[in-house]
Amino acid sequence: MPTKIFLNEDEIPRQWYNLAADLPGTINPPLGQDGKPISPDMLAAVFPMNLIEQEMSQQRWIDIPEGILDLLYRWRPSPLHRAIHLEKALGTPAKIFYKNESVSPAGSHKPNTAVAQAWYNKEFGIKRLTTETGAGQWGSALSYSCALLGMECKVFMVRISFDQKPFRKSLMETWGGECVASPSNETQVGRDILAKMPDTPGSLGIAISEAIEAAVSDKTGKTRYALGSVLNHVMLHQTIIGLEAKKQLDKFGIKKVDTVIGCAGGGSNFAGLAFPFVLDKINGADIEIIPVEPASCPTLTATPFSYDFGDVAQMTPMLPMHSLGHKFIPAPIHAGGLRYHGMAPLVSHAVEAGLMSPMAIKQLECYEAGLTFARTEGLVVAPETCHAVACAIRCAKQAKEEGKEKTIIFNLSGHGLMDLAGYAKFMAGELQDIVMSAQDVKESRRISITGYPVPKI
Structure with missing residues (x-):
């Protein structure tokens, strides 16, 4: 059996899959501050209407425009690998596969939606995009995508990651993006937070507020905001990952997948691989689908399904999601992309519907899994991806132990070549496990509660 399978460029999926068309029960809508469902025009100052239409679509398959395919061809289709060396090291009868999203120019899955969002904004006449970023993967991807399309890009990067990962800022600037630490003095939201908490490590919720304020305050109307995770249209664009993987597994001769795994912060890379397999599960397939989150930011495994804002300043609508509360300030773990306070509504809904089995793993186990993977398969993966690797090792x-020949697939969402400071600290014994207790979760939610429970599915 080969160790990796490629698709030809003419085999790239030409449609995205929209899970919203198939989820059981009623999909709960975003709400305004009055507790009533929002209308498309209420989002028009933040997103272009062509993306708002995708956000609210119930259409199962959505065509990928040729202009976006032309951009995706620069690195897609991405390879599917079989981790035979990891299998041998573990002595497992399981077959382990991983979809290698680290081959994109930005080194992660993020450009799959970054180029799409930039393209749709360009088509709508937008000249400048603002965004937030945690570990810097998304900010890098959007800077790259804006460079391809001749657009400006402004990135608000969570302060702790800005300090931990200086080369991410350099990468964004290489592609013409502007990167500032968040909270900053460039927005009213940032100034207010710095006045209260001058030493705050920041959060994605704060950075989102700053990026939205920067977009809506442009009086020319030529600036919009782009989000790297959580929203439906972002999940949609990422499904190209799982759709490619299914074709590649077929070429490997794999007829049945037992376990699908992805790390989960806001939900985009996990959804990208998992959603096409969720469709199979809805239609009767026996598949375990596992979103893996940090024990220090346990949304799916520790919080109820309820409405909450997506940002600190409450500039976003209220979204139905598992959430630690929009005022949550995460611990400064190195998996910056997994430190968001909430989870994508579609992922949250699927968990409530019993279609997924979320798992939380501690930081040290994840880094140990990253070392094991590097010393067997050779690739140094991002701390975020280490969560998926750790889960795959557990399953293998x-x-x-059960003596079963299972097939496991996980999403390698990004490389860790700019995260070596975290690996160095782990190998030096300088990292520790940070776990949120039930009381910690309760207190975090208490200071952010919105008062709008989500109806039971």
């Missing part, structure tokens, strides 16, 4: 060991 379980298969060994």
Whole structure:
């Protein structure tokens, strides 16, 4: 059996899959501050109407425009690998596969939606995009995408990651993006937070507020905001990952997948791989689908399904999601892309519907899994991806204990070549596990509660 499978460029999926068309029960809508469902025009100052239409679409398959395909061809289709060396090291009868999204120019899955969002904004006449970024993967991807399309890009990067990962800022600037630490003095939201908490490490919720304020305050109307995760249209664009993977598994001769795994912060890379397999599960397939989150930011595994704002300043609508509360300030773990306070509504809904089995893993186990993967498969993966690797190792060991020949696939959402400071601290014994207790979660939600529970599915 080969160790990796490529698709030809003419085999790239030409449609995205929209899980919203198939989820059981009623999809709960975003709400305004009055508790009533928002209308499309209420989002027009933030997003172009062509993306708002996708956000609210119930259409199962949505065509990928040729202009976006032309951009995706620069690195897609991405390879599917079989981790035979990891399998041998674990002595497992399981087959482990990983979709290698680290081959994109920005080194992660993020450009799949970044080029799409930039393209749709360009088509709508937008000249400048603002955004937030945690670890810097999304900010890098959007800077790259704006460079391809001749657009300006402004990135508000969570302060702790801005300090931990200086080369991410350099990468954004290489592609013409402007990157500032958040909270900043460039927005009213940032100034207010710095006045209260001058030493705050920041959060994605704060950075989102700053980026939205910067977009809506442009009096020319030529600036919009782009989000790297959470929203429906972002999940949609990422499904190209899972659609490619299904074709590649077929070429490997794999007829049945037992376990699908992805790390989950806001939900985009996990959804990208998992949603096409969720469709199979809805139609009767016996598949375990596992979103893996940090024990320090446990949304799916520790919080109820309820409405909450997507940002600190409450500039976004209220979204139905598992949330630690929009005022949550995460611990400064190195998996910056997994520190968001909430989870994508579609992922949250699917968990409530029993279609997924979320898992939380501690930081040290994740880094240990990253070392194991590097010393067997050779790739140094991002701390975020380490969560998926750790889960895959757990599942492979379980298969060994049970003597079952299972097929496991996970999404390698990004490389860790700019995260070596975290690896160095782990190998030096300078990292520790940070776990939120039930009381910590309760207190975090208490200071952010909105008062709008989500109806039971």
